[in-house]
Amino acid sequence: MFKRGFLQNCVQIAFEQRIVKQCQRNIYSTSKMADKFKLPNRYGTGEKSVWVEYIQFAAEHKPAVNLGQGFPDFHVPKHITQALADVVTSDNPLLNQYTRGFGHMRLVNNLSALYSKLIGREIDALNEIVVGCGAYECLYCAILGHVDKGDEVIVIEPFFDCYEPMIRQAGGTPKFIALQPKNDGHNISSADWVLDEAKLKSLFNEKTKMIILNTPHNPLGKVFTQKEIELIADLCKKHNVLCLSDEVYEWMVYEPNKHIRIASLPGMWERTITVGSAGKTFSVTGWKTGWAYGPATLMKNVQVVHQNCVYTFNTPVQEAVARSFEFELARYDSPDCYFYSLAQELTPKRDYLVKILKENGFNPTLPEGGYFIIADWKKLENKINLNDQPEKYKDFRFTKKFAKESGVLAIPPSAFYSEEHKQLGENYARFCFIKKDENLALTEKLIKEWYTKGL
Ligand SMILES: Cc1ncc(COP(=O)(O)O)c(C=O)c1O
Numbered sequence: 001m002f003k004r005g006f007l008q009n010c011v012q013i014a015f016e017q018r019i020v021k022q023c024q025r026n027i028y029s030t031s032k033m034a035d036k037f038k039l040p041n042r043y044g045t046g047e048k049s050v051w052v053e054y055i056q057f058a059a060e061h062k063p064a065v066n067l068g069q070g071f072p073d074f075h076v077p078k079h080i081t082q083a084l085a086d087v088v089t090s091d092n093p094l095l096n097q098y099t100r101g102f103g104h105m106r107l108v109n110n111l112s113a114l115y116s117k118l119i120g121r122e123i124d125a126l127n128e129i130v131v132g133c134g135a136y137e138c139l140y141c142a143i144l145g146h147v148d149k150g151d152e153v154i155v156i157e158p159f160f161d162c163y164e165p166m167i168r169q170a171g172g173t174p175k176f177i178a179l180q181p182k183n184d185g186h187n188i189s190s191a192d193w194v195l196d197e198a199k200l201k202s203l204f205n206e207k208t209k210m211i212i213l214n215t216p217h218n219p220l221g222k223v224f225t226q227k228e229i230e231l232i233a234d235l236c237k238k239h240n241v242l243c244l245s246d247e248v249y250e251w252m253v254y255e256p257n258k259h260i261r262i263a264s265l266p267g268m269w270e271r272t273i274t275v276g277s278a279g280k281t282f283s284v285t286g287w288k289t290g291w292a293y294g295p296a297t298l299m300k301n302v303q304v305v306h307q308n309c310v311y312t313f314n315t316p317v318q319e320a321v322a323r324s325f326e327f328e329l330a331r332y333d334s335p336d337c338y339f340y341s342l343a344q345e346l347t348p349k350r351d352y353l354v355k356i357l358k359e360n361g362f363n364p365t366l367p368e369g370g371y372f373i374i375a376d377w378k379k380l381e382n383k384i385n386l387n388d389q390p391e392k393y394k395d396f397r398f399t400k401k402f403a404k405e406s407g408v409l410a411i412p413p414s415a416f417y418s419e420e421h422k423q424l425g426e427n428y429a430r431f432c433f434i435k436k437d438e439n440l441a442l443t444e445k446l447i448k449e450w451y452t453k454g455l
Pocket of ligand 1: 246
């Protein structure tokens with residue numbers, strides 16, 4: 001007979017062995033699961049998003065003014081919001097139901113009317129325009145619909161951050177070229193940020209499928225000149241390359257600058273897809289409605305990705321955007337037209353924020369377009385301790401620490417550079433000026449208090 005204690009020990013050991021085995025099985029199956037369900041490699045660097053990080057940061061730290069993300073904090077003209085209210089409560093029940101997949105008829109007809117005039121050719125509303133969930137989805141469809149494994153895409157830095165992960169998802173390789181300031185003196189404007197022509201030429205080769213142009217530019221505010229656009233157009237034609245032209249800030253251009261649509265240049269319509277945004281055009285970023293237009297041969301591919309992604313998009317918003325376009329097209333030749341009055345309204349805001357930044361130790365670049373200001377904060381380095389911030393890049397450390405200390409949140413521009421060029425953005429912060437005057441005045445007060453503390 002075994003003693004009771006011995007039996008108990010045996011049971012205990014057997015029990016423990018079972019638990020160990022179970023744990024081993026669990027670890028094995030968890031790591032097997034982790035392997036199997038990891039993010040597919042095609043998403044490349046797309047896992048991290050500055051927007052996700054900074055929206056979370058703003059929610060946690062509640063800065064007094066958020067000049068980070070680009071959206072207006074004021075009301076837009078009444079006819080725009082009224083249009084949406086009218087649509088959803090209209091007697092026509094179909095306005096709240098699915099609409100045509102590639103774009104609601106009334107909207108594509110208005111887009112055709114507007115851009116036919118601007119591009120100087122008749123644009124076919126049915127086959128040459130696709131409406132999607134913001135310019136963002138249109139960029140996605142244009143990139144995924146054209147870029148394939150082995151293709152190269154030329155991307156001008158700094159760049160709207162989604163371009164890179166979209167290219168990589170499509171199996172393409174981005175080839176980066178940075179706009180660089182001609183000098184770092186005072187009174188620098190976005191026109192001083194230029195491309196190295198020889199370097200740009202050297203990037204074009206037989207693998208180049210696409211170049212992405214963004215004018216007016218986010219975050220620099222650069223409005224590419226006729227000469228710069230002609231250079232890009234000539235290279236596209238010479239090397240049989242498609243131009244994806246992101247023109248979401250097309251109406252935010254400050255005098256005396258002029259927005260040039262590359263699709264309107266000789267020989268460029270056939271090889272250009274242009275992207276626009278109702279969110280930017282009518283200052284309703286939450287409506288997330290955008291469009292792409294170009295020749296039917298290229299738009300076919302955009303349609304295929306769109307139909308296999310979201311297929312169709314929000315009917316009432318499209319109808320309201322269509323009505324807003326009709327309203328503005330009816331007064332297109334008047335300075336009251338929102339397409340022009342918005343830039344007039346934004347000019348003093350831009351100048352005010354540039355002045356605030358200059359007076360308080362920053363060196364801002366005066367933007368010619370868009371609604372962002374990029375400002376060099378190098379001279380403020382001795383006023384802020386960045387050593388206790390864990391972030392890898394200096395501009396992430398600066399913008400977070402600055403927001404905690406001053407109450408003003410900006411965006412770190414290194415997010416708009418490729419891994420190999422992050423250092424080019426590290427001494428800057430991006431501020432948005434499409435904000436109420438009272439919030440800009442509060443910005444002045446907060447930045448001044450922060451700057452003069454301890455002087
Ligand atoms: C350069 C650029 N392209 C595209 C977009 C996306 O526009 P949407 O909000 O219409 O998707 C933005 C938004 O900030 C942008 O700055």
